[in-house]
Amino acid sequence: MDHGIPPLSGADNFSAANDLAALLECLICAADQHIIPAPAAAPDHPSITDALDALLIAAQDLEVIPGMSLADHLWTHAAPLQSGEVASTLIRRGRPRHPIPGFLLLYAVDARSPLLYLPQRQPLRVRDGIELAHEAAGGSFLALIRCEAAADGRAHAVTACAIPIYHARRFVPVSASLDRDVLRALEHLQVALDAHGAECAIRRELPFFRTGPTRLTLSLSLPGRATREIHLGVAGDERSGHSAASLPPIDFLVTLANWDDGTFIDWLGKTLP
Structure with a gap:
C-alpha cells in the first residue's frame, strides 16, 4: 500500500532514523495503524499485542543503516533497557566511531517530558526530553525512544517522540x-x-x-x-x-x-x- 511516505532506504536510513517524528509516522502508516478497517475485514477485536506486533512486522522493511533491519534494533517493552539486552545488542553490532542506535516503541498512559508513564511500571526518564505532539489531547500515547550505548556499558534513553492515540488497542493518532x-x-x-x-x-x-x-x-x-x-x-x-x-x-x-x-x-x- 502506498502511504505517501518516502521509504527509508540506502544512505538516507540513518539520518531518517534520527527524526523520531518521521520514523514514528512511517511505522504507523506502514503497519496500517492509522486505519480502522471495516468489521467484515477485521472481525476480531485487536489487542495491544496485535498492534505492537504489526509495528514490529512493519519495521522489518525499514533499515537503521543499509543492511541492518530496524526490527533488530526495536523493542516494544522497557524491560530490555533495564536488563542490559539493549546495551549488549548495540555494543555488539556497533561500529567504531559510528555507534548504531536502538529504539523502544512503547504504549504509555501519559507523557510529561522528561517522564514517560508506562502501565504498571515505574516512569521512564528520557535524558534529553520528550517531543510531545498535540499534548493537550492527553490520554494514551505511543512513544518512540532513541537509545544509545554509553561508555559505562549501559544503554540510555536519550530522546523521544510521543503522539496521542485513540486508545490502547487502536494506535490511530489523534x-x-x-x-x-x-x-x-x-x-x-x-x-x-x-x-x-x-x-x-x-x-x-x-x-x-x-x-x-x-x-x-x-x-x-x-x-x-x-x-x-x-x-x-x-x-x-x-x-x-x-x-x-x-x-x-x-x-x-x-x-x-x-x-x-x-x-x-x-x-x-x-x-x-
Missing part, C-alpha cells in the same frame, strides 16, 4: 479529545453499516504532526456500487483560527459546537446511503 469522540461514534457507525451489508473503513490522513484540524476519510463500499469516500475535518478548538477553507476539500468540519448540539450526527445520517 490531535484533540474530540478526535476520540468522533472516532468512537464512527466505530459504532461501522457496526451499524455492517449489519446492512455495507463496509466502512476509517482512515486518519497524513501528516499526523500537522497543526489544524484532523483529517479523516470514510471509505464506504456497498454491494454493486463503487466505493464512496467522505472527507471529514475535526477541529477540537474552534478558537484555533483554522477553517474548512484552509484545508483541501472536506465534506464536513466537525467542531465542539456541532458535535455537542448533534448537527454532525444529523448530517452524517442524512449523507449516508
Whole structure:
C-alpha cells in the first residue's frame, strides 16, 4: 500500500532514523495503524499485542543503516533497557566511531517530558526530553525512544517522540479529545453499516504532526456500487483560527459546537446511503 511516505532506504536510513517524528509516522502508516478497517475485514477485536506486533512486522522493511533491519534494533517493552539486552545488542553490532542506535516503541498512559508513564511500571526518564505532539489531547500515547550505548556499558534513553492515540488497542493518532469522540461514534457507525451489508473503513490522513484540524476519510463500499469516500475535518478548538477553507476539500468540519448540539450526527445520517 502506498502511504505517501518516502521509504527509508540506502544512505538516507540513518539520518531518517534520527527524526523520531518521521520514523514514528512511517511505522504507523506502514503497519496500517492509522486505519480502522471495516468489521467484515477485521472481525476480531485487536489487542495491544496485535498492534505492537504489526509495528514490529512493519519495521522489518525499514533499515537503521543499509543492511541492518530496524526490527533488530526495536523493542516494544522497557524491560530490555533495564536488563542490559539493549546495551549488549548495540555494543555488539556497533561500529567504531559510528555507534548504531536502538529504539523502544512503547504504549504509555501519559507523557510529561522528561517522564514517560508506562502501565504498571515505574516512569521512564528520557535524558534529553520528550517531543510531545498535540499534548493537550492527553490520554494514551505511543512513544518512540532513541537509545544509545554509553561508555559505562549501559544503554540510555536519550530522546523521544510521543503522539496521542485513540486508545490502547487502536494506535490511530489523534490531535484533540474530540478526535476520540468522533472516532468512537464512527466505530459504532461501522457496526451499524455492517449489519446492512455495507463496509466502512476509517482512515486518519497524513501528516499526523500537522497543526489544524484532523483529517479523516470514510471509505464506504456497498454491494454493486463503487466505493464512496467522505472527507471529514475535526477541529477540537474552534478558537484555533483554522477553517474548512484552509484545508483541501472536506465534506464536513466537525467542531465542539456541532458535535455537542448533534448537527454532525444529523448530517452524517442524512449523507449516508
